[in-house]
Amino acid sequence: MRLTYETGPATLIQFILLAFLNIVNAIYSIIATCTNGSNTNANCATNALSSVVFYILVVFWFGIICFIGFAAQNKRSKRMSQILIAAELSVVAVAAFNIKQGISNHTNAISMFTSLIDLILAAWVISLAFRLMRAKGGRVVNRRRIQHDKSTPED
Secondary structure, eight states: OOOSSOHHHHHHHHHHHHHHHHHHHHHHHHHHHHHOTTSOHHHHHHHHHHHHHHHHHHHHHHHHHHHHHHHHHHHTOHHHHHHHHHHHHHHHHHHHHHHHHHHHHTOOHHHHHHHHHHHHHHHHHHHHHHHHHHHTTSOOOOOOOOOOOOSOOOO
16 A cells, blocks of 8 residues: 555554654663663653653654644645644654764664654655645646557558
8 A cells, every 4th residue: 555645644653653662762761871880869760750751742742743644634735734744844853963963972773763763754754745735635646647559450
C-alpha cells in the first residue's frame, strides 16, 4: 500500500514510532545516569523527572501533529497542509540539530537513531502534505502518460 495523500495515517505512524523510540531513549538516559557511580541519588531523581516531563512534551507535540495530519487529510485543506508542513519543518530543524550535536559530542547511539528516524519520517510527511496541498482540495492522482497503440490495424 502506497500512501499518496494520507497524512493522517502517516502522522499516526510517526506518533507511534517516535513515542516508542523516545521511551527507549528516556529509559536509557535514566539508567545511564543512575548507574554512574559519581552521581548522587538527587541527580538520578532529577534526570528521571526531567526525562518523564520531556517525554510528555514530545508525545504532546506529536499528538498535535497527528491531529493536524488527520484534519488536513479529511478536509483536504491547503491551509491545514501548510500548517502540517510548518510543524514538520520544526521537527526537521530539531532533529537536524540533535544529529549535529550528537556527531560533535558523541552522544549515545539510541538518541542519534531516534533523531535520524524522526528526520526521515518528517520528510515523508512533508512530501505527503505537499502533494495534498498541490491538489487544492481535489484528488491526488499519479500523472501517467496514456500510451497510444501505434501499431497499424491489420487488413
